[in-house]
Amino acid sequence: MNTPKPQETAQAKLRVIVMGVSGCGKTTIGDLVARGLGVPFLDGDSLHPVENVAKMAAGTPLTDEDRWPWLATVGTELANAGDGGLVLACSALRRSYRDAIREQAPDTVFLHLHGSKDVLRARTEGRSGHFMPPALLDSQLATLEPLEAGETGIVVDIAAPVQQVVREALDGLAAVGPSPERSAGGAAGTQPRQFDVDLQAAPFNLDDDAVAWVGSTIAGMSLEEKIGQLFINHNNDYSPEYLDGVLGNYHVGGMRYRPGPSAAVQEHIRYAQSRTRIPLLVASNPEMGGAGSCDDGTFVSTHLQAGSHPDKAIAGQMGQVAGVETAALGCNWAFAPIVDIHYNWRNTVISTRSFGNTPEIVVERAKEYFDGISKSPTVCAMKHFPGDGIDERDQHVVTSYNTLSYEDWNRTYGHVYREMIGHGVQSIMIGHIGAPELSRHFRPGLADADILPATLSPELLQDLLRGELGFNGLVLTDASQMIGLTQAMKRKDLVPATIAAGCDMFLFFRNPAEDFGYMMDGYKSGVITEQRLHDALRRILGLKASLGLHVRPRAELVPPVEALDRIGSEAHRAIAAEIADKTVTLVKDTAHNLPITPQTHPRIRLYGISGGADFTRADPLAYLDTVKEELEAAGFEVHLFKTADQREAAGETGVNFMSIISEEATGDYADKYDAAFVFANVKGFAQEAAIRIKWSTPMAAEIPWYVTEVPTVFVSLNQPNHLIDVPMVKTAIHAHAGSREAIRATIEKIQGKSTFQGTFNDNVFCGSFDTRL
Template sequence: MTMDLRKAPFALDDGGVDWVESTLEIMTVEQKVGQVLCVYLHSTDMAEWTAWLAEREIEPGAMMLTARPRLDARTHVAELQEWSSIPLLIAGNLESGAVNFLSDTEAFANPMQVAATGDVLHAQRLAEHCARVANEVGITWAFAPVIDLAMNPQNPITNTRTFGSDPAVVAEFGAVYIEALESRGIATSPKHFPGDGVDDRDQHLATTSNDLDADSWWATFGEVYRRTIAAGTRTIMVGHIRQPALSRAARPGIADAELLPASLAPELVTGVLREQLGFNGLIVTDNSAMTGFTTVMARGEALAAALNAGVDMILGNVDVEEDFALLLAAVRDGRISGDRIDDAVRRVLAVKSSIGLPAGTDRADRDLPDVEQERAWRDEVAARAVTLVKDTQRLLPLDPARHRRVLVCVIGDEPTFYDPSGPFAPQFVDGLRARGFEVEQRTVPHVTTAVEASRLHERFDVFIYFAVHRFIGNANTSRVSWAPWQGFDAPRHVVTLPTALVSIADPYLLQDLPMVRTAINCYTPTPSTVDAAIAVLVGERPALGRSPVDPFAGHWDAAL
């Protein structure tokens, strides 16, 4: 596919094209190699960090923020832009807001919470919130939205990071998010092509596979990517995920051992994404330090193979200095041709030109956060998304006159890399107490006995599992763990003591608690979500949400 910078998604005018070509023309080979690197920003000392880079002649094309306070992030980004001779793309995981990389903020809403409302207005608001934070800090590249399809409840990556399992819903909500950010001059990068959510493993730890047949892939993930591209996304992130059916269609007779993840597979990147789907924008890998990438071939071979497959930018490094040297050597000895490195750099520069970076990198004059308005938006999306999955025992609403003595047993509620917020159990317990309930709190796992578990009904009127069980990353499973040796803290008391599950995050917990007859899913750990869950529990509000996935995880008994 021939690159045309005047066509979507760049749509550059003559001045924009001239800036790209004139900048490329005077770049050294070292500068070109630097432009195809997106380096994680772990340092908090920009003078030291930039001096280290300059000493090695490394000038990255992009940097990705890691966790730090909001004010520090803004200061660090400004210092980096002042240092770099070519404006940097500054990336952030703007999936649910900025909670992943700003340590003093909270999530806005996970994509699944947004989808549970059934109203794309909330996708628009999520994007607007993300744009405002991005403008304040200086972020110009959103590694979002996640447009994977949550087909497999056992997948440890997708969960509430997706808009659900329905391709039409994911395409619609993803497109609204993309259009909103792109229209504000912030490049999006939907992920993770060719699509996560089918396998049950984590590509941080292993190369995974999307094993749909070709027709099924085109009818699901293929349609989502068509809509994504039509929405105007400037970039797409490819994962360390194989798609055997598409690879075999392009390379008849290919051996199983030769099947490559998309980040290294030319038939997927160039063949499917570029030629068949017609994507003209920039293609970036997922973090190249993941095991799903590093175990396929030797590092020097893999970095060159990714560029030759059609990737334009490498995200993440095992060792920044070594990766730069390996890529530089590959360009100099011809394993990466001059035309290929130029095309990759051309797309990197085209993204920068198309979002206005040559004219200036300070975006503080644009729409900035509005705390009160966005708090109201959080409250509304949380209230609209609460889903009453089942209440077959007709327990709700809870009433202190009938259910005064409450045992709350907390599952999870620990911070994770992707969402370090919380804890939320204190807010939940205080909310119940404020409404007249007497509450005792315990935490799973906790050591108890079969005798005590069988007699809980003598001390309590209702039992609530309050779960903030969320995606942690770097794990091949995400399930509830009960106390050894026989899990006496599991819900073995449900026959004698009415029991409810309130899941603030994971929508699939009924696979581990199928005997619980009342269950509410809420999808995002925020104070707004906790308040909304309590309001539904006690009958102050109806449950209006619709589950974007099968909350029973395919288990018929979980629906009883």
């Protein structure tokens, strides 16, 4: 049966346009009025197409042709709010504009914020970062047509203090529409709003039978099973006994496993699904294709690589391969795409994991990825809300912050999230990232010490994500062992606090028995309310039902062994090779060193740079064997440099960093070698707050001192920001990956056998003039 929606049982709420010229306070007043009415708030500026934003930022007034599609979108947003109500800020200066909005939402009430020209000019000139320059104020005042007879609305003077303006607005609206339902804290209340789950709306889109399954399943759960559904376990062991313990003791709703050989992974997932009463969400991290989900999966490309060529279909290919290979394993949930925007070149946690440094490229490529992976029975969890890429630090090792203003966030990250929510993304992973200005927008006066990561912030999860962005899907935390979360409060408090704040699932136990107990205690003490638990369970089971897990026979939840043939297939490797060829990028060649061929420069001195072994424990310099093989296959004579540590490990004695420098940096260097190639594969993900090149010794012999001696080519196989550490190199290439396909394509392009097609953004120059030389 259908679950009654709030508007079917409660009094209809107002749909309000807060109108007026730039500087009148539409966003500030509108948000406070929305809270007083107990309805969501939306800034209409966020609905402008990018072309309109660019014109306004350039000081160019919009034409009516520019405005009509935007006004239609504004009206549609109001209409879609239904009886649940909405306050939307929109200039709506002319009667014809308001009529266009009323065509979509006839019962709209207009709240005109009126101010004198002097007041408006003072407020406009005092703003920073807004795309409406003060010079357009005169144009707007000339355009303004006040509310006329027959138009439902009120006028409030903005000269008074903000709280008085809000009180007058609420009193006036009460006289023209239904009585506003006040929030618990009044017009500026601080209680988090709860948003009901609509399982028949996007992104669940369930039919009556599926909704009934969700309800009956919840009704048949024990309390322990309900608490267990909130957890996603990180499977650290492939043994049946381990899974029996996790599933039998903690009743988890989902799991993510440690990657291994595809056959072992598939059998592990098959056993897990056979041992649980309620089907599991099985997650993987297919950020680069099938790689990362199993040891033999196909590395297709990084996110940055998929954004480094005009062909947007690359992201779709990456998503499609990811979907095919992870579905063959039995996975049904992708912790991807990553929709962070790489604004700060020093940020290395998303430098290769972001599609780019503009919201437009991120939206375009994220949609392609989503469409590609959605061809398989897979749902997505985009990440990391409210957005990484501003702070240079890594939330794995410290709380990081998105410091954009509310307005700037709406035009950038907010634009990305609105677009992806509208595109149908089913779940969102919350980062352990604080957003001071966003939090203070919803909680005015919030002290610095009270700014919490989004995972613990009801104003960001409820007021912003659920309210303004209208997200109806599932919300999960990022990994709970990350210091970005754990530094905020004691474990026993933070575990239930994430659910209370608005997260639906908790990613990874630290200690299963302890964390399960903390969550149970949080429910029993009232930190997690009955409604909050029920809503979370509806979304968890709703996501499972949207995948059809509730109707598929248990034996068919994981494909047969034969499906593993799709993993690492020749067809998928061919896609990877094609993408590598398209995306290898020439960042600079200011000395015109290229092409370099075995005929012109036969003797190559080869240097390898790594950041040392990371958590994968793989040999950090193993890629050099591939580089050497490919260079020799091309006809080069390769002379591999070895550090003092490497030579000592091989049994050599009497070497140290000074002796290596003395031996390497000799006057006859150019007599011995015709060119130098430096291949860097520097990682360090989740272990450092920032990643830079760390040379093997002080003043190491591999640092490119030799650029003055022979043509030198620097190739990055990972990070795009290395020029800050090697500005002296005149030829720099970003190959994006240490795969054989990427290395082979790079060597072909160095020789001039194929052209460079990849693109890059200004982050590669790291804000320093010498990196461009």
